Amino acid sequence: MPYMVQINQIKQLVESASKIVITSHKSPDGDSIGSSVALYLTLKALGKEVVICHPDPFPNYLAWVPNVNDIVDFETKENEVRQHLNDADLIFSLDYNEPSRLGESMGEVLRSATGKKVMIDHHLNPENYVNVMLSDTTSCSTCQLVYDVIEGANWIEHLSPEIGTAIYLGIMTDSGSFRFPSVQPRSHEIISRILPLGFNHAIIHENINDTNTLDRLRLKGYACSDKLVVDEKMRIAYIWLTLDELHSFNHQKGDTEGLVNTALSIFGMRVAVLFVEAEGGFVKISFRSKGKENPVNEMAGKYFQGGGHANASGGRFDGKIEDAIQLFLKVAPDYFIN
Numbered sequence: 001m002p003y004m005v006q007i008n009q010i011k012q013l014v015e016s017a018s019k020i021v022i023t024s025h026k027s028p029d030g031d032s033i034g035s036s037v038a039l040y041l042t043l044k045a046l047g048k049e050v051v052i053c054h055p056d057p058f059p060n061y062l063a064w065v066p067n068v069n070d071i072v073d074f075e076t077k078e079n080e081v082r083q084h085l086n087d088a089d090l091i092f093s094l095d096y097n098e099p100s101r102l103g104e105s106m107g108e109v110l111r112s113a114t115g116k117k118v119m120i121d122h123h124l125n126p127e128n129y130v131n132v133m134l135s136d137t138t139s140c141s142t143c144q145l146v147y148d149v150i151e152g153a154n155w156i157e158h159l160s161p162e163i164g165t166a167i168y169l170g171i172m173t174d175s176g177s178f179r180f181p182s183v184q185p186r187s188h189e190i191i192s193r194i195l196p197l198g199f200n201h202a203i204i205h206e207n208i209n210d211t212n213t214l215d216r217l218r219l220k221g222y223a224c225s226d227k228l229v230v231d232e233k234m235r236i237a238y239i240w241l242t243l244d245e246l247h248s249f250n251h252q253k254g255d256t257e258g259l260v261n262t263a264l265s266i267f268g269m270r271v272a273v274l275f276v277e278a279e280g281g282f283v284k285i286s287f288r289s290k291g292k293e294n295p296v297n298e299m300a301g302k303y304f305q306g307g308g309h310a311n312a313s314g315g316r317f318d319g320k321i322e323d324a325i326q327l328f329l330k331v332a333p334d335y336f337i338n
Helices: 004-016 030-045 078-087 104-112 142-152 161-174 185-197 201-209 214-226 243-248 259-264 297-303 321-331
Strands: 019-024 049-054 090-094 116-121 132-135 228-231 236-241 271-278 282-289 312-318
Touching: 004 116, 004 132, 004 142, 019 030, 019 078, 030 049, 030 090, 030 142, 030 161, 049 078, 078 104, 116 142, 142 161, 142 185, 161 185, 161 201, 214 228, 214 236, 214 259, 236 259, 236 321, 243 271, 259 271, 259 282, 271 321, 282 297, 282 321, 297 312, 297 321, 312 321
Parallel strands: 019 049, 019 090, 090 116, 116 132, 236 271
Antiparallel strands: 228 236, 271 282, 282 312
16 A cells, blocks of 8 residues: 555544544535545544535536535635634645645635644645645546545545445546546545445436536537637647626536537647636646647646646636637647647
């Protein structure tokens, strides 16, 4: 078992902790929700007082996840989250590599909190603000690492169908349903160990991939037919959506999930980008690419206040969406023409 030094340190901190808080990044996804819930249920089974505190509410498409309603979010219950973080003697940072991923305000609360801090994450360039860092950028998901902790700490007896559901969700979504290069033999080994717990893995795929509202389907159709641009020379596809367009389709959180991958699926494309206007005068950007020769994280970090994995990164642009697109088109030739 790798990371046994860190796992033993984590086990000791958990055993001595009285109040534990689990945090994860802004704009929750399958891996952040899955890893949070899996660790939360494990620690509760150990008899620990534990709470999950996220920056913002979970999207509707993840409302079916076990115990997801136990999550307290900073956006709607700021004072409660502040109190939890200030009172905690142990804080977990799951699926993010620096406090800024919580948002400016919650990130500052985390930094000032006096409790011991543990990072379990798989993103590049982790910031060393924690007491114990379990960071593995080769892992396909944080849920995979959380399972490693559960196994390495000898907490396997506390596994349940609900914990299995959460772990499967995170590994499945962050690995692109087991098709991304980040999938390892260990990924499948973990799946083989949790499936006997008795949860319905087919329902998880159905909830993620085969459940849509009519508005979401219409938004996807509009985005692909009217807002998709393809640059054959650079082999780049991008989609851009304004706030007015989102509102016209009764946009809900999570409705644009997967659009950037749809653009990347076009034959011959090696890079895809999704630009989405957000409330507050900025643009949220998702970058995806294929192959080791087309990393997007460096450009996301240098020009768009972001970063992430080599083939999957995020960013933001403070200003108009048209200007964000123009900046991307200006700098893209430095990265993607060869």
